[in-house]
Amino acid sequence: MSQNDTLTDEERAELEQLRAEKAAREQAARAAAERAELDCLRAEKAQAQKSAEAAAARSAQQAQEAADLERARKLMEPDDDDLKMAPGQKIVIAAVVGIALVWLLITIFG
Numbered sequence: 001m002s003q004n005d006t007l008t009d010e011e012r013a014e015l016e017q018l019r020a021e022k023a024a025r026e027q028a029a030r031a032a033a034e035r036a037e038l039d040c041l042r043a044e045k046a047q048a049q050k051s052a053e054a055a056a057a058r059s060a061q062q063a064q065e066a067a068d069l070e071r072a073r074k075l076m077e078p079d080d081d082d083l084k085m086a087p088g089q090k091i092v093i094a095a096v097v098g099i100a101l102v103w104l105l106i107t108i109f110g
Contacts, residue, residue, distance in 0.1 A: 007015065085093075
């Protein structure tokens with residue numbers, strides 16, 4: 001090594017200072033990149049959560065509509081109990097029909 005190849009104390013101090021500044025800039029750039037990535041991931045997570053909540057709301061709405069439709073369908077269909085009459089009701093109807101027949105026969109043959 002020759003005398004010209006070695007650095008003086010001032011040049012060595014300047015080199016160390018420049019290296020430290022470069023390292024600080026690189027560290028700041030990495031920190032900024034990490035912060036940007038964190039913000040992006042948080043926004044992505046919030047969007048996914050919002051989308052999941054909207055999907056759950058749509059699913060609940062569809063389930064409610066299906067339940068309402070089923071309830072309305074059941075209301076429109078006659079039940080087995082609707083076609084059966086109580087014995088007292090049958091007796092009253094038979095008595096009214098009987099009285100109507102007696103009156104009709106009396107009117108025709110009377």
